[in-house]
Amino acid sequence: MGDPIGSAAVMNGVPEQVSVVTEEPQPSRRRFLRWVSGIGAAISGVLVGIPVIGSFVSPALAKAQPATWIKVAEDIALLDLGVPIRVDFVQNQNDAWVESRTQNAVWLYTEDGAKFKAYNGHCTHLGCSYYYDKDLKTFACPCHRGQFDVKTGAVLAGPPPRPLDELPVEIRDSAVFVNYRDFRLGVSERVGV
Numbered sequence: 001m002g003d004p005i006g007s008a009a010v011m012n013g014v015p016e017q018v019s020v021v022t023e024e025p026q027p028s029r030r031r032f033l034r035w036v037s038g039i040g041a042a043i044s045g046v047l048v049g050i051p052v053i054g055s056f057v058s059p060a061l062a063k064a065q066p067a068t069w070i071k072v073a074e075d076i077a078l079l080d081l082g083v084p085i086r087v088d089f090v091q092n093q094n095d096a097w098v099e100s101r102t103q104n105a106v107w108l109y110t111e112d113g114a115k116f117k118a119y120n121g122h123c124t125h126l127g128c129s130y131y132y133d134k135d136l137k138t139f140a141c142p143c144h145r146g147q148f149d150v151k152t153g154a155v156l157a158g159p160p161p162r163p164l165d166e167l168p169v170e171i172r173d174s175a176v177f178v179n180y181r182d183f184r185l186g187v188s189e190r191v192g193v
């Protein structure tokens with residue numbers, strides 16, 4: 001005999017009603033699940049895309065880092081007049097997720113202890129470090145024999161395409177600060193990097 005209620009339901013056409021009741025919410029549930037999975041995929045795409053986009057954008061932003069004020073002399077009264085001095089310093093740089101340290105230098109020159117000239121320590125040709133030639137009283141680059149005037153930074157000899165890169169100087173109390181930045185090498189115009 002079996003289950004009388006079940007048999008009666010089948011015999012009375014209840015299965016059709018049951019099938020209607022159970023099938024009706026399925027499309028809306030599927031739509032809901034599709035909607036949820038679509039949102040999830042969109043969020044995943046954004047989360048995955050941020051680092052990828054960042055890897056392209058961040059280096060560009062890193063290059064646009066502002067110039068940095070560096071204290072190059074504690075007391076102007078202690079500087080020799082008419083003789084340039086080289087000041088080396090270490091700079092921390094953040095490029096995307098990489099932090100690096102670079103060694104840079106500036107040359108500081110004054111004739112009277114009141115007006116100062118400061119030059120980026122990289123030769124404008126290919127970036128070598130140059131030195132002060134005491135005999136010739138000029139700056140000399142050992143890489144390709146470039147020469148620069150100490151008072152103006154002008155090119156006197158060799159392949160450098162432009163004068164030394166002059167940097168702004170400020171006296172604060174008795175200390176000397178230089179606004180350090182780098183420029184593109186090997187080109188005649190001065191372009192910041």
Ligand code: FES
Pocket residue numbers: 123124125126127128141142143144145146158159160
């Ligand atoms: S890098 Fe200085 S002359 Fe070439």
